[in-house]
Amino acid sequence: MSSEPMMIRAEGLGKCYRVYERPEDRLKQSVVARWRGLRGQPPPQYYREFWALREVSLELRRGETLGIIGRNGSGKSTLLQMLCGTLAPTTGRVETGGRIAALLELGAGFNPEFTGRENVYLNGSVLGLTQAEVDARFERIAAFADIGTFIDQPVKTYSSGMYVRLAFAVAVNVDADVLVVDEALAVGDMYFQAKCMAHIQRLIDDGVSLLFVSHDVGAVKSVCQRALYLDRGQPVALGETAGVVEAYYSARVQAERAARPTPEAASPELPAQDLFDPADLEAQAEFARRADFQRIRNGQAEFLDVRLTDLDGQPLECVEFGQTVVLRMLFRANQAIALAGMAYHVRDRTGYDIIYSDTEIESRPITDLRAGQVVQTDWRFTVRLREGDYSIAAMLSIPENLEIAQVDVCDFVPIALAFKVVRGETLPLHAACHWQNEVAHRTLEGEA
Incomplete structure (x- = not known):
């Protein structure tokens, strides 16, 4: 349990709105309900209840970062407004400590008739600063x-x-003490977004707490230690960011799959082939146990094994910077498939995607698969990653419309394997990864 002071504590938060079907129903509710109440009779109800948020509890301590994710209409902005005190909850309570600065919907807190300078002083006073402090x-x-x-x-x-x-x-x-950011940065240009994210990281390093809402799960992964996933106003998952993001991704894929019929798939036994020797059946059983976390399958095709090896085929758990390795994937088609695609993500310990590739990018499609056919795919690459811990996510899919990245996911394994990169004898790397460069020097005579 962290010993840092509590900045925000929310318990059982809920927000209910009254929805009136007709304008006159609002008048009836106001007049008739009041009249019957004065007579000691139970008031009628001319509205229906809509719960924008229900039973949300969370804690945020000094220096912690919490991301809030969910589809449009899931209650993210409603939650932030209640945490910031700009919206009263219907149920539950919120306790806050310290000064909260919120960047909510575009232009919130600005008077459109005031100049930018005047709005700076207005916002500063709302946040408790004196004129002298804003001057400084x-x-x-x-x-x-x-x-x-x-x-x-x-x-x-x-x-x-x-x-x-x-x-x-x-x-x-x-x-x-707490910075709250709700999607507003999405309207900025790329340079300004990068500038903002760098500044946010400096604030976090200085002990400022962050509540961050974004549809960019990559940004949430890179910035936030923990995450909350909301769906239709209800909390679905709260915990370490990587696991919560995978739960969010899994739910989206399953929802898309439920929207269209899925053909029934046969489940033939694995035919005897020489791709792996019998001893590898144990490795495949270990892969099945390892891959179970947040795995998504529809039965049309599935991974049997994913492993990282050296050039001699020996399994690797530790890789030196600059070492060439093979990512070997074994999968089985459980029904005839005309065209299949395969992809992998290399992720750092926070779950942030560092490297990505797929068979479409590499112009190596997988075609004309028979039911029961087993395919082995080898990806050979040189590891030029900063030293640290990494994982690989693997995806097998049937392309539908690649121009809008629409695929039918057959098997997605968020953690197919894990490995460590060590520096070896190379110099330290001062970024996430290094790519191959061609460097040329030229000596120029005289002054420029």
């Missing part, structure tokens, strides 16, 4: 927003990008 921070805020002379123009003339630049600049420069 103003140049830093303006420099971060980088909107030039527009700082003295009404914000109603701003583009969406300028809105979020100024709002973010204020939120991260008021010495908040």
Whole structure:
């Protein structure tokens, strides 16, 4: 249990809205219900209840980062508004400690008639800063927003990008204890997003807590230690980010599969082939146990084994930087398949995707499979990753429309294997990975 002080604690949070089918029902509810209440009679109900959020509990301590994921309408923004105190819960309670700076929906907290400068002072006062404290921070805020002379123009003339630049600049420069970010960064340009993420990481390193909502699960994986997955206002999973993201991904795939019929698949026995010797049956049984975490299968085809080996075929758990290895995948088609695709992700210890490839990118499609046929695929590559712990996720699918990345997932194994990269005799790597370069030097005479 962390000894850091609690910044946010929520218990049993719920938010219910009254939905009236007709305008007159609202009047009836107000008048008739009040009249009957005065007479001591039970009030009628001319509305139906809609629960935007129900029974959500969470804790956030100093320096912790919590991502909130879910599809549109799952209650993410409603939850953040209640945690920030801008929306009253119907049930449950929220306890907060310290100053909370929130970057919620675009332009929230700005007066459109005020200039950018005036809104900086307005937001600062709302967050508890004195005018002198805002004065001391103003140049830093303006420099971060980088909107030039527009700082003295009404914000109603701003583009969406300028809105979020100024709002973010204020939120991260008021010495908040908790920073809350809700999708707003999605409207910024790539440079500004990178700038924001770098600044968020510095704040985390300084002990600021973060609540982060994004549809970009890669960003959630890279930033957040823990995650909460909401679906239709209900909490589905809360825990370490990698596991929660896999639960979210699994639910999406299963929902898409349920929306269309799946042909019944036969389950033939594995035919005798010389791809692996009999001793490898034990390895395949071990793979089945290892692959069980959040695995998704539809029965049309399935992995039998995924392993990492050296060039002599010996299994590897530890790889030196610069070593060439083979990722070997064995799968079985349980029915005839005209075209299949295979992919792998190399992920770091946080679950963030570092390397990706698939048979379409490599122009090596798998075609004309018979029911019961077993295929072995070898991927050969040189490992140029920073030293550390990694895992490989494997996916087998039937392409449907690759232009929009639509596939029917036959088998997805989030953790097919794990391995460690060590530096060996090379110099340290100061980024996630290294790719092959061609370097040329040229000596120029005289001054440039």
